[in-house]
Amino acid sequence: MMQPLVVRRIDVASLPEAARSHLALETVGDGLGRDIFVPSIVVRGRHPGPILGITAVVHGNELNGLPAIHRLLERLDPETLTGAVVAVPVVNVPGYHRNERCFSDGSDLNRIFPGKEGGTNGEVFASRFLDRAIRGLDVLIDLHTASFGRVNSLYVRADLRDERAREMANRLYPQILLHNRGVDGTLRDAAMDLGVASITVEIGNPQSIQDSLVWWTVQGLLRVMSFLGMIAESDLTTHKPPWETIQCGRSYWIYTDRGGVLEVFPELATRVHAGDRIAQVRDVYGRVIRDYFAPEDGVVIGKSTNPVNQTGSRILHLGIEGAPQSAPVAPDA
Numbered sequence: 218m219m220q221p222l223v224v225r226r227i228d229v230a231s232l233p234e235a236a237r238s239h240l241a242l243e244t245v246g247d248g249l250g251r252d253i254f255v256p257s258i259v260v261r262g263r264h265p266g267p268i269l270g271i272t273a274v275v276h277g278n279e280l281n282g283l284p285a286i287h288r289l290l291e292r293l294d295p296e297t298l299t300g301a302v303v304a305v306p307v308v309n310v311p312g313y314h315r316n317e318r319c320f321s322d323g324s325d326l327n328r329i330f331p332g333k334e335g336g337t338n339g340e341v342f343a344s345r346f347l348d349r350a351i352r353g354l355d356v357l358i359d360l361h362t363a364s365f366g367r368v369n370s371l372y373v374r375a376d377l378r379d380e381r382a383r384e385m386a387n388r389l390y391p392q393i394l395l396h397n398r399g400v401d402g403t404l405r406d407a408a409m410d411l412g413v414a415s416i417t418v419e420i421g422n423p424q425s426i427q428d429s430l431v432w433w434t435v436q437g438l439l440r441v442m443s444f445l446g447m448i449a450e451s452d453l454t455t456h457k458p459p460w461e462t463i464q465c466g467r468s469y470w471i472y473t474d475r476g477g478v479l480e481v482f483p484e485l486a487t488r489v490h491a492g493d494r495i496a497q498v499r500d501v502y503g504r505v506i507r508d509y510f511a512p513e514d515g516v517v518i519g520k521s522t523n524p525v526n527q528t529g530s531r532i533l534h535l536g537i538e539g540a541p542q543s544a545p546v547a548p549d550a
């Protein structure tokens with residue numbers, strides 16, 4: 218078995234050409250004085266070209282990106298690859314072990330990028346990960362899913378006013394393409410600030426592997442690589458997904474204003490019309506205490522599946538079709 222090479226920084230140029238390298242990236246130490254190594258895989262092609270980063274499991278319980286990386290890399294031949302892929306199948310190692318979204322110190326990593334030296338445990342980790350793994354990339358695709366208690370369609374969040382991000386996002390053929398300029402604190406936003414064109418892909422549901430969505434994600438990643446000139450177009454399958462991408466210029470979450478047992482009705486990636494009943498809340502005795510209706514026409518990007526609803530819980534993530542708009546912005550999931 219190939220032992221990973223311990224590195225302090227992912228430096229593609231220092232790794233062998235036409236080869237796959239397994240790395241263990243030093244980041245921060247735990248309470249026993251051991252390093253938390255972030256596993257990374259670099260496939261460096263024979264020919265120089267773009268460096269594509271693919272990250273997964275920034276949130277420790279969002280796992281569909283992990284098999285997507287494994288299955289994508291199985292498809293690549295370093296002899297014919299142009300450029301390099303830097304893949305990080307599990308960014309948030311402590312969260313992954315605990316089946317939890319957050320880092321060891323309870324911080325949400327995707328709210329604290331770019332992090333800082335001299336900060337909290339999570340902030341130092343974010344800062345070092347950004348500096349050591351992301352800074353050297355040309356483009357980045359960050360793979361997420363819905364959070365615990367919610368489900369997502371296969372959708373892409375990208376600043377559609379950025380040409381490179383828009384071109385990548387289009388080639389993923391997601392169910393929904395959501396313009397989102399990036400909220401402060403996300404890895405995507407911090408990477409964009411470093412000049413690394415980046416998009417976020419939301420792949421379905423937490424804490425599971427959804428074969429079909431993973432397969433379509435891999436097809437999309439291959440199309441992005443073809444667009445970037447990293448693989449030949451002839452390496453692509455000709456399959457078109459069984460959906461037409463719906464572009465949304467903005468989106469927002471709808472929240473409850475009553476506690477109780479919540480049921481959300483519309484299916485993912487379907488359209489709802491203004492006035493459609495989208496959810497109902499009952500008290501624990503079974504009495505209906507509140508109905509919720511779509512405030513305007515839109516498409517269901519994500520929704521709650523957890524019936525336990527305290528006042529202020531999320532109901533549904535509604536996308537509004539159209540050209541990019543600047544506000545409001547729903548946070549990255």
Ligand SMILES: [Zn+2]
Binds near residue numbers: 276550
């Ligand atoms: Zn996430």
